[in-house]
Amino acid sequence: MRPIRSVTLSALTAAALVLSGSACQSGEETGSVEEIIIGADLELSGPTAAIGQAYRRALELKISQVNDSGVLGDRTLKLDIKDNGTDTSRSLTNVGEFAxxxxxxxxxxxxxxxxxxKAVDTVEGRRIPTIALAPAGNVASxxxxxxxxxxxxxxxVDNAAALTAELTADKRTRVGVLFADDAYGREGRDALEDAIEGAAGAAQDIEISGKVPxxxxxxxxSQAMETLLETEPDAIVVWTFAEQAALAAANAKQAKFRGGLYFDAAAAGDLFLSGQPAINGATMVFTQTMVIDGVIATTPATAARKQWFRDYTAQYGSYYGFSSFAADAVQMVTNALQQSPTVSRDSIRSIVETSQFDGLSGPIRITPDNHSGLMPQALTVLVARSGRWHLAS
Known part of the structure; x- marks a missing residue:
């Protein structure tokens, strides 16, 4: 906050006269701040509430940082959050109110x-820029x-390629797939199958022993894992969110499964795995920001990711993997506002569609032909050791 200067009574009187004589002047002339609202439709309750709450915290922190930095000049961001409870009808109502x-x-x-x-028709019809944090490809295609x-x-597709490379390097030959029976889970099941079938060399020796939703x-x-283990895999790929991935790991340990556990990026949750010892030894494909505290900053982008990790951890006590996606969404809007002389939905959309920047999640490149911005280079391989995630290397 800026210090408040003391003024004399005469000065106050003079100021009052000036204001009364110029009440019709514009906000720009009087130095007022323009408030720009970003609407957020999140899952703050329901089965993925942990991710929704992480997104909420990240959005609040990032918007506070943008406003404190002053990069938007006489503009300031305001966050308006609505809970959809993972209910599509409720979400559609929220989006309609924002639009x-x-x-x-x-x-x-x-x-x-x-x-x-479900909200696409509303978004397109009302022409409002919308950034989805959902992992499924059909949100932007x-x-x-x-x-x-x-x-x-x-x-x-990028996650499947990275997981296939790890399975190949670890000489796995029979792979079972546990996947969420939703848009992203089914997409992942198909992408992994295509990656294995299309891979060259040793990866061609990998057989998918079973696929259980x-x-x-x-x-x-437990029943799904029992069915999958009956196919005698030497590795299991879990393509679910973090809570179900932890359950799958616990079931595998209870069944004395001695093969490898591999998690898709959707399974990234808390950095620390307190109360989840069964996950130790598992491999996961995710962005480097999840474990950036163990990386030496050699570039401005890496330094920014380390600072974000420290700020989030200091504010909330721990780090949650998905938080950087929400922060990068705010950055995309911020970048568009910095480049646009006027605040309009059309100008924001046009600028976002050509976004190119090194985000907190990794390099982001959006083009008119590809609206899904995170580049494959952002992904790395993590391993669970001693109750937390680490870089595999």
């Missing part, structure tokens, strides 16, 4: 892919039907 508010410049949507897909929708987060709302995956 109908002319003060809302952009919308950020959470991890519910079905919510984004096909582009010709998603002109106003963009995505930040890992892509199934679980409902995203399931709090018990």
């Amino acid at each position: 109908n508010n002319p003060d809302v410049a952009a919308i950020i949507m959470g991890t519910c892919a079905e919510c984004v897909v 096909p582009v010709n039907e998603r002109q106003w929708v963009f995505k930040v987060g890992p892509n199934a 679980v409902r995203p709302t399931d709090t018990d995956v």
